[in-house]
Amino acid sequence: MATLNQLLVIKAFFYVSDHWELAAVFLKYPELLEEEIDSVFEEMIGAIRDEGKGVSLENLPILIERHQKLKNVRPILRELIAQQQNENMSKDALQEALAIALDTEAFLDVAYAFINASTGEEITAAFVKYPELLEAEETDHIFVALMDSAIKHGDNESAELFAECLQQLKDIRVKLREAVSQQYSHALILQKAQEEQAAKTAKTDIKLLLTAMQHFLDVSDAKAAYVLFQTYPELLNEEMNPLFEASIAAAQKQCDPKVAKFLKERHRLLKKLRQEARKIFKKDSFHRTRH
Structure with missing residues:
Protein backbone atom coordinates (compact mmCIF):
# COMPACT_ATOMS: atom_id res chain seq x y z
CA MET A 1 0.00 0.00 0.00
CA GLN A 182 6.58 23.06 -55.39
CA GLN A 183 3.09 21.71 -54.74
CA TYR A 184 1.68 22.94 -51.46
CA SER A 185 1.97 26.68 -51.20
CA HIS A 186 -0.52 28.56 -49.07
CA ALA A 187 -2.70 29.30 -52.09
CA LEU A 188 -2.85 25.65 -53.14
CA ILE A 189 -3.80 24.57 -49.64
CA LEU A 190 -6.72 27.00 -49.74
CA GLN A 191 -7.63 25.67 -53.18
CA LYS A 192 -7.64 22.13 -51.80
CA ALA A 193 -9.89 23.28 -48.97
CA GLN A 194 -12.20 24.82 -51.55
CA GLU A 195 -12.52 21.51 -53.40
CA GLU A 196 -13.27 19.56 -50.22
CA GLN A 197 -15.72 22.11 -48.92
CA ALA A 198 -17.59 22.90 -52.17
CA ALA A 199 -19.85 19.85 -51.89
CA LYS A 200 -20.88 20.83 -48.35
CA THR A 201 -21.61 24.49 -49.05
CA ALA A 202 -24.67 24.86 -51.26
CA LYS A 203 -26.19 28.17 -50.17
CA THR A 204 -23.05 30.24 -49.66
CA ASP A 205 -20.67 31.40 -52.37
CA ILE A 206 -17.44 29.48 -51.67
CA LYS A 207 -15.37 32.07 -53.50
CA LEU A 208 -16.70 34.75 -51.21
CA LEU A 209 -15.83 32.68 -48.14
CA LEU A 210 -12.32 32.00 -49.44
CA THR A 211 -11.82 35.69 -50.14
CA ALA A 212 -13.05 36.58 -46.66
CA MET A 213 -10.79 33.95 -45.12
CA GLN A 214 -7.76 35.15 -47.08
CA HIS A 215 -8.33 38.74 -45.93
CA PHE A 216 -8.76 37.60 -42.33
CA LEU A 217 -5.45 35.70 -42.48
CA ASP A 218 -3.77 38.99 -43.39
CA VAL A 219 -5.17 41.18 -40.57
CA SER A 220 -2.64 42.40 -38.02
CA ASP A 221 -4.80 42.78 -34.90
CA ALA A 222 -8.33 42.62 -33.46
CA LYS A 223 -9.09 46.24 -34.43
CA ALA A 224 -8.33 45.51 -38.09
CA ALA A 225 -10.42 42.34 -37.83
CA TYR A 226 -13.50 44.28 -36.65
CA VAL A 227 -13.12 46.63 -39.63
CA LEU A 228 -12.92 43.60 -41.91
CA PHE A 229 -16.11 42.15 -40.41
CA GLN A 230 -18.04 45.11 -41.82
CA THR A 231 -16.97 44.10 -45.32
CA TYR A 232 -17.21 40.35 -44.81
CA PRO A 233 -19.88 39.65 -42.16
CA GLU A 234 -19.75 35.97 -43.24
CA LEU A 235 -16.63 35.66 -41.08
CA LEU A 236 -18.85 35.87 -38.01
CA ASN A 237 -20.99 32.89 -39.01
CA GLU A 238 -20.41 29.24 -38.11
CA GLU A 239 -20.25 28.33 -41.80
CA MET A 240 -16.65 29.59 -41.82
CA ASN A 241 -15.55 26.85 -39.39
CA PRO A 242 -15.53 23.93 -41.86
CA LEU A 243 -13.44 25.97 -44.29
CA PHE A 244 -10.79 26.62 -41.64
CA GLU A 245 -10.91 22.99 -40.52
CA ALA A 246 -10.49 21.74 -44.09
CA SER A 247 -7.56 24.12 -44.63
CA ILE A 248 -5.87 22.94 -41.43
CA ALA A 249 -6.40 19.31 -42.38
CA ALA A 250 -4.96 19.92 -45.85
CA ALA A 251 -1.86 21.60 -44.38
CA GLN A 252 -1.33 18.74 -41.93
CA LYS A 253 -1.82 16.15 -44.66
CA GLN A 254 0.82 17.83 -46.77
CA CYS A 255 3.38 17.97 -43.92
CA ASP A 256 3.28 21.75 -43.48
CA PRO A 257 3.14 22.17 -39.66
CA LYS A 258 3.92 25.91 -39.77
CA VAL A 259 0.94 26.70 -42.01
CA ALA A 260 -1.29 24.36 -39.96
CA LYS A 261 -0.24 26.10 -36.73
CA PHE A 262 -0.87 29.55 -38.26
CA LEU A 263 -4.33 28.54 -39.47
CA LYS A 264 -5.23 27.08 -36.05
CA GLU A 265 -4.20 30.29 -34.30
CA ARG A 266 -6.25 32.42 -36.70
CA HIS A 267 -9.27 30.14 -36.33
CA ARG A 268 -9.08 30.47 -32.52
CA LEU A 269 -8.86 34.26 -32.87
CA LEU A 270 -11.88 34.32 -35.18
CA LYS A 271 -13.95 32.26 -32.73
CA LYS A 272 -13.02 34.61 -29.88
CA LEU A 273 -13.87 37.74 -31.87
CA ARG A 274 -17.09 36.14 -33.09
CA GLN A 275 -18.29 35.63 -29.50
CA GLU A 276 -17.48 39.24 -28.63
CA ALA A 277 -19.30 40.52 -31.74
CA ARG A 278 -22.41 38.52 -30.86
CA LYS A 279 -22.44 40.08 -27.40
CA ILE A 280 -22.07 43.56 -28.86
CA PHE A 281 -24.66 43.22 -31.62
CA LYS A 282 -26.90 40.71 -29.83
CA LYS A 283 -27.11 38.57 -32.95
CA ASP A 284 -26.22 34.93 -33.64
CA SER A 285 -25.68 35.28 -37.39
CA PHE A 286 -24.48 37.96 -39.75
CA HIS A 287 -25.13 38.43 -43.45
CA ARG A 288 -24.21 41.04 -46.05
CA THR A 289 -26.96 43.21 -47.53
CA ARG A 290 -27.68 42.09 -51.07
CA HIS A 291 -29.08 44.40 -53.73
Whole structure:
Protein backbone atom coordinates (compact mmCIF):
# COMPACT_ATOMS: atom_id res chain seq x y z
CA MET A 1 0.00 0.00 0.00
CA ALA A 2 1.45 3.36 -1.04
CA THR A 3 2.22 5.85 1.68
CA LEU A 4 0.99 9.44 1.58
CA ASN A 5 4.55 10.67 1.03
CA GLN A 6 5.02 8.35 -1.95
CA LEU A 7 1.78 9.58 -3.50
CA LEU A 8 2.93 13.19 -3.04
CA VAL A 9 6.23 12.35 -4.74
CA ILE A 10 4.48 10.85 -7.76
CA LYS A 11 2.06 13.78 -7.92
CA ALA A 12 4.99 16.22 -8.00
CA PHE A 13 6.64 14.15 -10.73
CA PHE A 14 3.41 13.95 -12.78
CA TYR A 15 2.61 17.68 -12.87
CA VAL A 16 5.97 19.13 -14.00
CA SER A 17 5.81 21.14 -17.23
CA ASP A 18 9.43 21.12 -18.42
CA HIS A 19 12.81 19.47 -17.81
CA TRP A 20 14.07 22.26 -15.52
CA GLU A 21 11.14 21.65 -13.15
CA LEU A 22 11.62 17.89 -13.50
CA ALA A 23 15.28 18.21 -12.50
CA ALA A 24 14.19 20.16 -9.40
CA VAL A 25 11.74 17.38 -8.50
CA PHE A 26 14.50 14.76 -8.73
CA LEU A 27 16.66 16.84 -6.38
CA LYS A 28 13.81 17.34 -3.92
CA TYR A 29 12.63 13.72 -4.04
CA PRO A 30 15.68 11.47 -4.58
CA GLU A 31 13.51 8.43 -3.84
CA LEU A 32 12.35 8.71 -7.47
CA LEU A 33 15.76 7.33 -8.43
CA GLU A 34 15.17 4.14 -6.43
CA GLU A 35 13.39 1.10 -7.90
CA GLU A 36 11.14 0.84 -4.86
CA ILE A 37 8.96 3.66 -6.20
CA ASP A 38 8.15 1.56 -9.30
CA SER A 39 5.76 -0.63 -7.35
CA VAL A 40 3.82 2.50 -6.32
CA PHE A 41 3.51 3.55 -9.97
CA GLU A 42 2.32 0.07 -10.90
CA GLU A 43 -0.19 0.06 -8.05
CA MET A 44 -1.61 3.43 -9.18
CA ILE A 45 -1.77 2.32 -12.83
CA GLY A 46 -3.57 -0.88 -11.85
CA ALA A 47 -6.06 0.97 -9.67
CA ILE A 48 -6.90 3.43 -12.46
CA ARG A 49 -7.40 0.58 -14.92
CA ASP A 50 -9.69 -1.22 -12.49
CA GLU A 51 -11.76 1.94 -11.97
CA GLY A 52 -12.09 2.33 -15.74
CA LYS A 53 -13.54 5.83 -15.88
CA GLY A 54 -13.16 9.48 -14.98
CA VAL A 55 -10.35 12.00 -15.28
CA SER A 56 -7.80 9.54 -13.89
CA LEU A 57 -8.39 7.17 -16.80
CA GLU A 58 -7.78 9.99 -19.27
CA ASN A 59 -4.40 10.63 -17.61
CA LEU A 60 -3.40 6.95 -17.61
CA PRO A 61 -1.33 7.07 -20.86
CA ILE A 62 0.61 10.07 -19.52
CA LEU A 63 1.26 8.30 -16.21
CA ILE A 64 2.54 5.20 -18.02
CA GLU A 65 4.74 7.33 -20.27
CA ARG A 66 6.17 9.26 -17.30
CA HIS A 67 6.93 6.02 -15.46
CA GLN A 68 8.81 4.65 -18.46
CA LYS A 69 10.70 7.92 -18.80
CA LEU A 70 11.67 7.70 -15.15
CA LYS A 71 13.11 4.22 -15.62
CA ASN A 72 14.99 5.36 -18.73
CA VAL A 73 16.73 8.33 -17.12
CA ARG A 74 17.61 6.78 -13.75
CA PRO A 75 21.10 5.50 -14.72
CA ILE A 76 22.37 8.79 -16.12
CA LEU A 77 20.86 10.85 -13.28
CA ARG A 78 22.42 8.60 -10.67
CA GLU A 79 25.77 9.03 -12.39
CA LEU A 80 25.41 12.82 -12.39
CA ILE A 81 24.47 12.92 -8.72
CA ALA A 82 27.45 10.70 -7.87
CA GLN A 83 29.63 13.09 -9.86
CA GLN A 84 28.28 15.95 -7.74
CA GLN A 85 29.45 14.22 -4.60
CA ASN A 86 32.94 13.88 -6.07
CA GLU A 87 33.18 17.42 -7.47
CA ASN A 88 31.16 19.34 -4.86
CA MET A 89 28.87 20.67 -7.59
CA SER A 90 26.45 23.38 -6.47
CA LYS A 91 22.72 22.60 -6.37
CA ASP A 92 21.98 25.04 -9.23
CA ALA A 93 24.77 23.57 -11.37
CA LEU A 94 23.49 20.06 -10.69
CA GLN A 95 19.93 21.03 -11.56
CA GLU A 96 21.16 22.49 -14.85
CA ALA A 97 23.16 19.32 -15.58
CA LEU A 98 20.12 17.15 -14.83
CA ALA A 99 17.91 19.28 -17.09
CA ILE A 100 20.41 18.95 -19.95
CA ALA A 101 20.54 15.19 -19.43
CA LEU A 102 16.74 15.02 -19.56
CA ASP A 103 16.70 17.06 -22.78
CA THR A 104 19.23 14.68 -24.31
CA GLU A 105 17.20 11.65 -23.27
CA ALA A 106 14.10 13.13 -24.89
CA PHE A 107 15.98 13.64 -28.16
CA LEU A 108 17.25 10.06 -27.98
CA ASP A 109 13.62 8.91 -28.08
CA VAL A 110 13.18 10.96 -31.25
CA ALA A 111 16.35 9.60 -32.88
CA TYR A 112 15.63 5.97 -32.06
CA ALA A 113 12.06 6.27 -33.35
CA PHE A 114 13.58 6.97 -36.77
CA ILE A 115 16.49 4.51 -36.43
CA ASN A 116 14.15 1.63 -35.54
CA ALA A 117 11.68 2.39 -38.36
CA SER A 118 12.09 -0.26 -41.06
CA THR A 119 9.11 0.40 -43.36
CA GLY A 120 7.62 3.43 -45.06
CA GLU A 121 4.65 3.35 -42.71
CA GLU A 122 6.90 3.25 -39.63
CA ILE A 123 9.00 6.15 -40.95
CA THR A 124 5.84 8.16 -41.60
CA ALA A 125 4.61 7.35 -38.08
CA ALA A 126 7.94 8.59 -36.67
CA PHE A 127 7.57 11.92 -38.50
CA VAL A 128 3.97 12.29 -37.32
CA LYS A 129 4.91 11.61 -33.69
CA TYR A 130 8.14 13.65 -33.80
CA PRO A 131 7.79 16.49 -36.37
CA GLU A 132 11.07 17.93 -35.03
CA LEU A 133 12.81 15.28 -37.18
CA LEU A 134 12.16 17.66 -40.08
CA GLU A 135 14.35 20.32 -38.48
CA ALA A 136 18.10 19.70 -38.80
CA GLU A 137 19.02 21.95 -35.89
CA GLU A 138 16.61 20.05 -33.65
CA THR A 139 17.90 16.49 -34.08
CA ASP A 140 21.06 16.12 -36.21
CA HIS A 141 23.38 16.74 -33.25
CA ILE A 142 21.89 13.71 -31.49
CA PHE A 143 22.83 11.42 -34.40
CA VAL A 144 26.33 12.92 -34.43
CA ALA A 145 26.63 12.33 -30.67
CA LEU A 146 25.51 8.72 -31.13
CA MET A 147 28.15 8.22 -33.86
CA ASP A 148 30.89 9.76 -31.69
CA SER A 149 29.90 7.60 -28.72
CA ALA A 150 29.91 4.42 -30.84
CA ILE A 151 33.35 5.24 -32.30
CA LYS A 152 34.67 6.02 -28.81
CA HIS A 153 33.60 2.54 -27.65
CA GLY A 154 34.96 0.83 -30.76
CA ASP A 155 31.51 -0.02 -32.13
CA ASN A 156 32.10 0.85 -35.79
CA GLU A 157 29.05 -1.10 -36.96
CA SER A 158 26.70 1.06 -34.87
CA ALA A 159 28.56 4.20 -35.93
CA GLU A 160 27.95 3.30 -39.58
CA LEU A 161 24.28 2.62 -38.85
CA PHE A 162 23.85 6.04 -37.20
CA ALA A 163 25.64 7.72 -40.12
CA GLU A 164 23.40 5.95 -42.66
CA CYS A 165 20.26 6.90 -40.73
CA LEU A 166 21.34 10.54 -40.53
CA GLN A 167 21.96 10.65 -44.29
CA GLN A 168 18.62 8.96 -44.96
CA LEU A 169 16.91 11.51 -42.74
CA LYS A 170 18.59 14.38 -44.60
CA ASP A 171 17.52 12.92 -47.96
CA ILE A 172 13.91 12.60 -46.78
CA ARG A 173 13.93 16.20 -45.55
CA VAL A 174 15.11 17.47 -48.94
CA LYS A 175 12.39 15.55 -50.79
CA LEU A 176 9.66 16.68 -48.41
CA ARG A 177 10.71 20.34 -48.58
CA GLU A 178 10.84 20.21 -52.37
CA ALA A 179 7.33 18.75 -52.45
CA VAL A 180 6.04 21.41 -50.07
CA SER A 181 7.63 24.30 -51.94
CA GLN A 182 6.58 23.06 -55.39
CA GLN A 183 3.09 21.71 -54.74
CA TYR A 184 1.68 22.94 -51.46
CA SER A 185 1.97 26.68 -51.20
CA HIS A 186 -0.52 28.56 -49.07
CA ALA A 187 -2.70 29.30 -52.09
CA LEU A 188 -2.85 25.65 -53.14
CA ILE A 189 -3.80 24.57 -49.64
CA LEU A 190 -6.72 27.00 -49.74
CA GLN A 191 -7.63 25.67 -53.18
CA LYS A 192 -7.64 22.13 -51.80
CA ALA A 193 -9.89 23.28 -48.97
CA GLN A 194 -12.20 24.82 -51.55
CA GLU A 195 -12.52 21.51 -53.40
CA GLU A 196 -13.27 19.56 -50.22
CA GLN A 197 -15.72 22.11 -48.92
CA ALA A 198 -17.59 22.90 -52.17
CA ALA A 199 -19.85 19.85 -51.89
CA LYS A 200 -20.88 20.83 -48.35
CA THR A 201 -21.61 24.49 -49.05
CA ALA A 202 -24.67 24.86 -51.26
CA LYS A 203 -26.19 28.17 -50.17
CA THR A 204 -23.05 30.24 -49.66
CA ASP A 205 -20.67 31.40 -52.37
CA ILE A 206 -17.44 29.48 -51.67
CA LYS A 207 -15.37 32.07 -53.50
CA LEU A 208 -16.70 34.75 -51.21
CA LEU A 209 -15.83 32.68 -48.14
CA LEU A 210 -12.32 32.00 -49.44
CA THR A 211 -11.82 35.69 -50.14
CA ALA A 212 -13.05 36.58 -46.66
CA MET A 213 -10.79 33.95 -45.12
CA GLN A 214 -7.76 35.15 -47.08
CA HIS A 215 -8.33 38.74 -45.93
CA PHE A 216 -8.76 37.60 -42.33
CA LEU A 217 -5.45 35.70 -42.48
CA ASP A 218 -3.77 38.99 -43.39
CA VAL A 219 -5.17 41.18 -40.57
CA SER A 220 -2.64 42.40 -38.02
CA ASP A 221 -4.80 42.78 -34.90
CA ALA A 222 -8.33 42.62 -33.46
CA LYS A 223 -9.09 46.24 -34.43
CA ALA A 224 -8.33 45.51 -38.09
CA ALA A 225 -10.42 42.34 -37.83
CA TYR A 226 -13.50 44.28 -36.65
CA VAL A 227 -13.12 46.63 -39.63
CA LEU A 228 -12.92 43.60 -41.91
CA PHE A 229 -16.11 42.15 -40.41
CA GLN A 230 -18.04 45.11 -41.82
CA THR A 231 -16.97 44.10 -45.32
CA TYR A 232 -17.21 40.35 -44.81
CA PRO A 233 -19.88 39.65 -42.16
CA GLU A 234 -19.75 35.97 -43.24
CA LEU A 235 -16.63 35.66 -41.08
CA LEU A 236 -18.85 35.87 -38.01
CA ASN A 237 -20.99 32.89 -39.01
CA GLU A 238 -20.41 29.24 -38.11
CA GLU A 239 -20.25 28.33 -41.80
CA MET A 240 -16.65 29.59 -41.82
CA ASN A 241 -15.55 26.85 -39.39
CA PRO A 242 -15.53 23.93 -41.86
CA LEU A 243 -13.44 25.97 -44.29
CA PHE A 244 -10.79 26.62 -41.64
CA GLU A 245 -10.91 22.99 -40.52
CA ALA A 246 -10.49 21.74 -44.09
CA SER A 247 -7.56 24.12 -44.63
CA ILE A 248 -5.87 22.94 -41.43
CA ALA A 249 -6.40 19.31 -42.38
CA ALA A 250 -4.96 19.92 -45.85
CA ALA A 251 -1.86 21.60 -44.38
CA GLN A 252 -1.33 18.74 -41.93
CA LYS A 253 -1.82 16.15 -44.66
CA GLN A 254 0.82 17.83 -46.77
CA CYS A 255 3.38 17.97 -43.92
CA ASP A 256 3.28 21.75 -43.48
CA PRO A 257 3.14 22.17 -39.66
CA LYS A 258 3.92 25.91 -39.77
CA VAL A 259 0.94 26.70 -42.01
CA ALA A 260 -1.29 24.36 -39.96
CA LYS A 261 -0.24 26.10 -36.73
CA PHE A 262 -0.87 29.55 -38.26
CA LEU A 263 -4.33 28.54 -39.47
CA LYS A 264 -5.23 27.08 -36.05
CA GLU A 265 -4.20 30.29 -34.30
CA ARG A 266 -6.25 32.42 -36.70
CA HIS A 267 -9.27 30.14 -36.33
CA ARG A 268 -9.08 30.47 -32.52
CA LEU A 269 -8.86 34.26 -32.87
CA LEU A 270 -11.88 34.32 -35.18
CA LYS A 271 -13.95 32.26 -32.73
CA LYS A 272 -13.02 34.61 -29.88
CA LEU A 273 -13.87 37.74 -31.87
CA ARG A 274 -17.09 36.14 -33.09
CA GLN A 275 -18.29 35.63 -29.50
CA GLU A 276 -17.48 39.24 -28.63
CA ALA A 277 -19.30 40.52 -31.74
CA ARG A 278 -22.41 38.52 -30.86
CA LYS A 279 -22.44 40.08 -27.40
CA ILE A 280 -22.07 43.56 -28.86
CA PHE A 281 -24.66 43.22 -31.62
CA LYS A 282 -26.90 40.71 -29.83
CA LYS A 283 -27.11 38.57 -32.95
CA ASP A 284 -26.22 34.93 -33.64
CA SER A 285 -25.68 35.28 -37.39
CA PHE A 286 -24.48 37.96 -39.75
CA HIS A 287 -25.13 38.43 -43.45
CA ARG A 288 -24.21 41.04 -46.05
CA THR A 289 -26.96 43.21 -47.53
CA ARG A 290 -27.68 42.09 -51.07
CA HIS A 291 -29.08 44.40 -53.73
